[in-house]
Amino acid sequence: MAEDLIVTRTLVIPAAELSERFSRSSGPGGQGVNTADSRVELSFDLADSPSVPPWLRSRMLGRLENRLVNGVLTVTAGENRAQLQNRAAARERLARILRDAAAAPPPVRRPTKPTRGSKERRIAEKKRRARTKDGRRGGGWD
Incomplete structure (x- = not known):
């Protein structure tokens, strides 16, 4: 399964830049x-990858700084009994993490003032609520 990892349409990680290690899974597994x-x-x-453009690398390194060890991102998959399924799961997980880290930042929100209509609706709702609570004030429970 030495295929390139497709993260987005423009970002493809060559198979040569990925390294796989295999070990025994924990948990039940029968005789095997x-x-x-x-x-x-x-x-x-990620830090030394020539396939990631420098402007994108800095964004990804900033977003993944808590997951990286010396600039290397490692993903583990051991939930399946078959190694092939775990390899596919690990590749998908790595692609999802890199895709999320490479996503463009959301547009900057420019604060605006509330409109006249929204102010009037807010005041009307406050008055309606006050009338509701006012109706709960009854006489004395002496």
Whole structure:
């Protein structure tokens, strides 16, 4: 499964930049639990990757700073019993993380003043609520 990892239409990570490590998964697995290396660790060196443009790399490094170890992003998948399924899950997880980190920042919100209509609606709702609560004030419960 040495294929390039497609993150977005414009960002493709070559297979040569990904490294996979296999180990034994924890949990139940029957007779093959001690022999099958089905857990997958997929690593990508984001800090030194030539396939990520510098302007995008700085954005991704900033957003992923808590997940990186020396500039390397590592994803683990071990929920399936088959190594092939875990490899596919790890690749999808890595692509999703990189896609989210590469997303454009939201547009800057320019604060505006409330409109006259919204102010009037707010005051009308406050008065309606006050009348409701006023009706609850009854006589004395002595």
